Amino acid sequence: MARSKINLLVIDDDDINIFIIKKIVEKTGYDVDMASQANGKLAIDYLQEMLDTNGPFPDLILIDINMPVLNGWEFIEAYEKMNVDKNPHMYLLSSSVYENDIEKAKTYAIVNGFISKPLAIERLKELFDALD
Template sequence: MIPKIDLLVIDDDDINIFIIKKIVEKTGYQVNMVAKTNGQLAVDYLTELQSQQQDFPDLILIDINMPVLNGWEFLEAYEKMNAGQKIDMYMLSSSVYENDIEKAKTYKTVKGFISKPLSINRLIELFDGISN
């Protein structure tokens, strides 16, 4: 049986969200994808899940440059939530700045940095890592 994966995408670009959704559909995995267009909406969403004692997503893909609360600010807010749930988080960015890649490594919650565009093979690798 194919495991169901809960995916949260935090990205302010509707085109990127659309592309990720299409890639998800091609992975063969059963995925419940939720997209939030900035870090604050994502924090609100996770806070709501926490208050209802529901599980957090298995995987979160976080864009860096967004309005309201950017990717780094989202991570700061997330670490203050004391969620205690294991989530695979990856920065997903078009940034080619080495300092962004290095900064991602300073967060214990972030497992890696993925440069856009996200490939189907890379997403399958992430899903495989969760389901095993």
């Protein structure tokens, strides 16, 4: 296993997706502390609070694209402006099958990749293993 505890942040406005990801995380066998936020604005606020309070900053962030208030792309742009000195692995996790979304994800240096929903247990284990 990669590390003692993995801090995971899932940014998704769909409660069912959050529930499914939580169940998949449990099945990986890894020690994971999972937080979720319903949109990019709440996620930015959460990350700022973690920075301000020296709380556990995510090792891995999974970002849905289509959300209210601040979508996935807007979240990434807002995160870049935060000038955070931490480098969590970030993946867009979307049901989008549009090639332009996949290509757009590649234009952001801080985005590690694009994952199509649904998230598979094997893929999540790969993401956890890549954190070292």
